[in-house]
Amino acid sequence: MQKKIICAFIVVLFTPTILFAQIFRNSHNRNEIITRELAAFEEPGYYEEDDGYMDVNEQLNADFPGERARAMEDALRSVVIELVFEYMFNVHGQQTFEVVDSQGNRITKLLYPHRGNVNVFKGELRVSPRVSIGGKFGSSNFRKVTSTDTDWDSSVSTEYVWWESQSRLSPEVQFYDLNLYLTLFDLESQKAKSDPALRDFLNFLRVDDFICDIFGGYQQQKGRYRMNELVDTMEYWVPTNKAIGGLDSFYKVKYKGPRLGFRLKGSAGKVTTRLSFAYAWLTTKGYGWWNLRDYAFEHNSAKGTGRGIDVGLETTYNFTPNLSAGIGFNYLSCMQKSLTESGNQPGDVYNDLDIIRNVNSKIYGPSVLLRYSW
Numbered sequence: 001m002q003k004k005i006i007c008a009f010i011v012v013l014f015t016p017t018i019l020f021a022q023i024f025r026n027s028h029n030r031n032e033i034i035t036r037e038l039a040a041f042e043e044p045g046y047y048e049e050d051d052g053y054m055d056v057n058e059q060l061n062a063d064f065p066g067e068r069a070r071a072m073e074d075a076l077r078s079v080v081i082e083l084v085f086e087y088m089f090n091v092h093g094q095q096t097f098e099v100v101d102s103q104g105n106r107i108t109k110l111l112y113p114h115r116g117n118v119n120v121f122k123g124e125l126r127v128s129p130r131v132s133i134g135g136k137f138g139s140s141n142f143r144k145v146t147s148t149d150t151d152w153d154s155s156v157s158t159e160y161v162w163w164e165s166q167s168r169l170s171p172e173v174q175f176y177d178l179n180l181y182l183t184l185f186d187l188e189s190q191k192a193k194s195d196p197a198l199r200d201f202l203n204f205l206r207v208d209d210f211i212c213d214i215f216g217g218y219q220q221q222k223g224r225y226r227m228n229e230l231v232d233t234m235e236y237w238v239p240t241n242k243a244i245g246g247l248d249s250f251y252k253v254k255y256k257g258p259r260l261g262f263r264l265k266g267s268a269g270k271v272t273t274r275l276s277f278a279y280a281w282l283t284t285k286g287y288g289w290w291n292l293r294d295y296a297f298e299h300n301s302a303k304g305t306g307r308g309i310d311v312g313l314e315t316t317y318n319f320t321p322n323l324s325a326g327i328g329f330n331y332l333s334c335m336q337k338s339l340t341e342s343g344n345q346p347g348d349v350y351n352d353l354d355i356i357r358n359v360n361s362k363i364y365g366p367s368v369l370l371r372y373s374w
Contacts, residue, residue: 078126078129079125080374081123081124082123082125083121083372084136085119085121085369086119086120086121086122086367086368087118087119087367087368087369088117088119088366089117089366089368090365090366091140091365092364093361093364094114094361094362095171095360095361096109096112096359096360096361097109097251097358098110099355099358100355101354101355102354105158106152106158108149108152109149109150110149110150110251111148112171112223112251113146113147113169114142114171114363115143116141116142117141118138118139118365119138120367121137122134130182130183131180131181131183133181134181135177137175137176139174140172140173140363142173144169144170146168148164148166149164149167161234161237163236164234165230165231165234166233167227167229167230167231167247169225169226170227171223171224172224172225173221173223173363174221175221175222175332177220177310178217178219179215179217179261180216180217181213182214183212183213185211186210186211187207187209207266207267208268209267210265210266211266212263212264212265213263213264214260215260216258216260216261217258218256219259219280219310221256221308221361222253222255223253224252227247227249228248229247230243230244230292231243231244244292248291249288249289249290250288250289251287251288251289252288253285253286253287253299253359253361254284254285255282255361257280257283257304258280258281261277261278261310262276263275264276270319272315272318272324272326273315274312274313274314274315275312276310277309277311278309279308279309280308280309282301282306282307282308282334282335282336283306284300284301284339284359285300286299295343295344297342299341299357299359300339300340300342301340302338305336305338306334308333308334309331310332311330311332312328312331313329313330314326324370324371325369325370326368326369326371328366328367329367331363332363332364333361335358335359336359336360337356337358338356338358
């Protein structure tokens with residue numbers, strides 16, 4: 001968890017480096033212009049005064065004491081840091097692992113529900129009027145729920161359940177993303193203000209500010225699901241209630257890959273609404289351990305064949321220019337088809353069968369959030 005927090009907020013740690021780089025760049029540009037005006041020295045790079053010589057930089061500081069201060073002020077004005085805490089409550093969703101045959105007939109399906117809360121931390125650093133870097137880190141606080149393992153015997157019937165069991169499930173999910181943002185349109189820009197048609201249209205909509213960004217980056221989601229207290233509820237198509245002792249199994253899955261997206265921001269008075277959408281190309285890896293069968297296995301996908309969707313919507317009220325709070329809704333989905341499986345069982349070398357394995361994850365729910373920038 002500590003590694004993910006570091007990754008999600010590494011953008012904030014880069015603040016000093018980027019800030020001083022920008023200060024140096026602005027200061028260097030000013031000094032270059034002034035140096036050309038002072039180029040008529042007897043010796044390049046020096047200024048003769050009385051019996052000695054003064055370095056050009058020393059002379060610039062002496063003759064133009066406000067230049068460096070203005071350069072620093074310009075750099076600081078363009079840098080904005082924003083931190084957000086978002087609390088997702090009444091979260092729903094699930095992680096599924098299903099197996100079908102080559103004809104699409106169901107063979108087995110494991111269902112791991114997501115119920116509870118998710119804490120999300122976001123950070124962003126704007127390094128220029130059009131460019132910023134940022135990301136988020138989320139960690140679940142899901143409660144224990146009941147998972148199901150359902151089997152069908154396709155040689156007999158694909159409609160009726162052949163075998164089904166339930167177990168006590170402890171689910172955990174963590175996710176993060178890192179992004180580079182580029183502003184395509186900003187109403188506050190001089191070009192937008194000078195366009196009469198656009199200005200009239202936005203005045204008609206009563207919009208004070210509107211920004212459109214595109215972004216690209218990387219995301220990862222990791223889930224772990226531990227099962228115990230097994231009970232069979234169906235055996236050979238007949239309902240039952242048989243407890244099976246000793247279950248202590250788990251399944252882990254990780255989705256990761258590049259992402260692209262856009263986000264919109266509109267303000268009217270003290271109310272601001274934000275909408276974001278991202279699409280990811282995922283590579284997926286899973287691990288499982290069924291202790292009652294003494295069976296360990298691994299799942300792998302082809303690179304970039306999965307897909308991820310991340311949608312966020314929020315509306316906030318600005319109490320001050322720097323502090324706002326509001327409500328939101330988030331939807332995160334990871335989908336992967338056609339996993340290959342490898343593993344071993346006691347006395348037997350496992351070979352991948354002619355079946356198709358799919359995994360899917362969904363996390364969605366409302367939220368409250370607090371946003372602060374400076």
